Amino acid sequence: MGQHSCCNQQKVKRGLWSPEEDEKLIKFITTHGYGCWSEVPEKAGLQRCGKSCRLRWINYLRPDIRRGKFTPEEEKLIINLHSVVGNKWAHIASHLPGRTDNEIKNYWNSWIKKKINRKPTSTSMITRLNTTSTSIDQPHTDYGYNPTHLSFLNQDLCIKQPNQETAFSSSLSSLFMLDTSGSVLEGHNGDFISHTEYFNDSMWPMSKHQIPELPSLNFTTNNMYSGYLPPLMENLEGMVHGQNGELNNGEGRECVIQKQHEFNEWVEDQTSQQCPSYLFWDDEHQEVQLGGEEIVVHSASTMGPTSSSYPTSL
């Protein structure tokens, strides 16, 4: 094992590509295509292995490659997708035309390092949570829930299997992305999680029995919710919303539920944008938190139409 057969040839050059080599490869590929990469070096007159040629073409030379800084939209998309699929760089890259998995991976690793270096500690957030004056003990405070926006997370999410049988999630945490249009987004491994369409007053509060017929799959990459659905929350008929609709997506904000350790890696960046609408699941306290602040997830038995507990200003 080890070396690919294509790399066993002698006199195979390694390291950075010279402009001359690039030119040879471009010339060959544009005129002949690349049916079999192992044959490309010889035919193109390159002393490289086919694998190296393939990599050079895909990551650097192909004409539709897009170079330069990532736009805020691309960055946002990467963050969202990564929160759902993890280090599936090729999958993420497939949503960003012209970007390569390698480029995104490098970008993410640089970005991650920065986040880790200046991330807040989880204990500081927990301390704030514990000292906050309002909690689930003081429920049913009306903070002006605006039903025209999706200003909460309904935990009655169904996982719809490819065979179209609806089943509530069990066991492992479910990956989900929730389109802010209120429809459906994809989960992982081909599953997707459904959500009711636009919520309104008449639909609220909603139990899982009231969830209407699942709408068709409607994946959009803008203004999405994404993240992990903690196992405990799968059994709650809960709601989360913020003061004056902070969590609503009408302003293009996002809401992401993350495992705490994952959340910690990037919470600071989000709060620095004054967009603290990021949720994570605190395993220790069994609570959802928002940007370091407390959010109370009401169970169905305690939940009122506009009830929420949202103790501190954002």
Place this chain on the structure above:
DNA sequence: AACCAGGTCAACCGCGATTTC
């Protein structure tokens, strides 16, 4: 000017998946 540390990014490596023979 020289050195160092940290960041970036192109390229390589190893391995599982897929295709071909």
Place this chain on the structure above:
DNA sequence: CGAAATCGCGGTTGACCTGGT
């Protein structure tokens, strides 16, 4: 059907760059 070849992916490396001292 199994082995070999090839592809494609994610992790890692190391050369180069840049800014600070």
